[in-house]
């Protein structure tokens with residue numbers, strides 16, 4: 001099959017790791033006889049530098065013409081002084097809105113050969129395999145008002161946690177659909193003892209669960225979920241939660257996999273192209289040094305094959321190649337203890353050679 005992929009490398013290591021993901025897609029294309037056509041767009045700091053805005057119209061157009069979008073990362077100290085509305089991160093929020101990317105899927109997978117890279121004991125993390133389904137278009141990130149003002153002599157700040165019923169319903173449905181092809185269990189995370197939005201969230205989770213009688217639903221308060229993720233991560237299969245809770249829990253969960261450099265993500269829409277990106281940021285401390293771990297970006301490309309193109313066998317081939325090189329002892333700097341490690345390019349090469 002022929003598929004169009006829009007590539008937004010962004011900033012910092014984003015450029016290095018997306019290059020690796022493209023090499024891997026090309027290797028898959030060769031082996032399984034598919035054609036991937038790549039087009040490119042600017043986002044984040046790279047776009048601010050040349051176009052003056054973090055998400056130019058031309059980039060949105062490139063994405064909308066594609067079958068899927070591959071993104072690197074945005075941001076870096078170079079743009080620290082830029083006003084809030086024009087910051088690189090705004091480019092990311094804007095593309096999520098433009099493409100209506102409502103569901104962010106973040107799988108957390110255990111790799112036996114990386115057990116030593118996690119700060120947690122092997123007995124706790126062995127065989128951990130869950131996925132966080134984070135709502136991406138609502139909540140505190142977009143609620144209005146969000147402002148700072150003075151009330152007489154008092155300085156006041158307001159952020160608004162805003163959700164429409166249908167936004168909650170579609171993310172919960174996505175979680176149940178995800179659980180269907182996994183271990184049939186959904187943990188819905190909220191703060192229903194405090195927040196009105198969480199009470200509606202719980203109600204809707206119960207309603208939707210009636211359509212999935214074979215799937216177990218449990219509710220968990222977010223503070224308790226934060227603890228359980230470390231205490232007993234094997235408890236989880238599919239975790240569904242609102243935007244900000246999902247942001248926090250998924251960074252916490254990244255430590256179960258050993259390194260931020262291992263974690264892929266998919267941001268799905270119901271119509272049009274979905275977007276795939278590593279969970280990590282632009283990593284300015286190691287940018288340009290050919291040192292970043294490309295695996296998160298490569299596994300994001302695997303998610304693209306699976307979710308956007310329906311190419312399950314091809315997705316598995318990528319995931320198996322990653323596992324194979326790790327088992328063979330190949331490490332990038334973030335995973336190695338000591339001075340012996342592979343560059344970004346050499347790691348990509350090892351994975352490409354395994355696929356070929």
Ligand code: ATP
Pocket residue numbers: 013017073074075260261279280281282283284285286291292293294296334
């Ligand atoms: P963001 O705000 O964009 O999420 P962040 O502040 O969470 O970014 P990252 O850019 O993700 O920060 O970097 C956090 C740490 O993880 C840094 O020390 C960085 O070098 C490291 N890191 C991130 N991605 C990788 C990678 N692909 N390979 C190796 N190390 C990485």
Ligand code: MG
Pocket residue numbers: 251281
């Ligand atoms: Mg972060």
